[in-house]
Amino acid sequence: MKAAIINEHGSLNNIQVDEVPTPKISSSEVLIETKYGGLNHLDLFVIPGWPGLRLPMPHILGSDGSGIIKEVGDDVTRFQAGDRVLVNPGVGCGLCDLCLSGKQNLCRKFSILGENTSGTFAEYFKIPSQNVLKIPDDYPLDLAAAAPLNFLTAWRMLVTQGNIQQGEYVLIQGASGGVATAAIQIAKYFQTKVIVTTSTQAKIEKAKELGADIVINYHETPNYSKYIFKDITRKHGVDLVIDSVGQATFNTSLKLLKTGGRLVTCGSTTGPKVDLDLRPIFWKQLQIYGSTMSNHHEFSSVMKLVLNGTFTPIIDTIFPIDEIQAAEKYLSEGKHFGKVLVQF
């Protein structure tokens, strides 16, 4: 079968579309014929690799995908060939205490499709059946591929870790990627006042269309923290910050929090190392949470709201699979707003 692979870690030029063997499923897995794959910032970390990441090569990229079930394992009863599905890309072992108590994303063997295991950018991919969700007949497969990782990540950040409450000031740093487009919609669903920072006029318009109350261009308003603190929150401070930007924004995010405020981090697109001044953390009794992916309960909670139309996955561009290298380069340039997809 055709797949987007790397044979070794390195630059985006290492991505190739080549023939690899079609995966064989176990009794608890399903084989899915891919219709769309979704790009994530995670791809841009996996391709160069990092110390400790040891992947069998060739490695198939891609964490998000939608498609049609081709084959089901002997023990799978919930699905049959022909079902239209999307998937939760976070896979626990399914056997340990954490998995059995519904905390799959804390499992010691937790893996993400396309990160630690073979991904979705292939004509077929396999996944445990408990990670699969049937979609309504009229729900488009491109939207289905654009939803999972962004919405499950944003839901866990805001709802589980961030404990979002109606009426709060919620700041979403660096809105352009899929997680931010999901986070804006979820934060508005909980009737909060949503403040967003982003980089271009076009992104400002799009963030507003999604419901953001205040959108700030951080290039035009370099001292945006003062503006947020004094003019927007009237010195109250922000209740909850969602920060996936890391190095470039982390200290500003902390500074903007009210006493007792919460910050949730799920990534570090500008770099992972931050100089921290501990004083505001203990003086203001701030709460800092990490967040990665979601468990099955969070996944199904947010997907219900995606599939009934409450939330809309935002697609920026769809590339044919043969142009995967150009698609990843486009993602790396940061000009997108919403999800970049590849089509099979």
Ligand SMILES: [Zn+2]
């Ligand atoms: Zn487990």
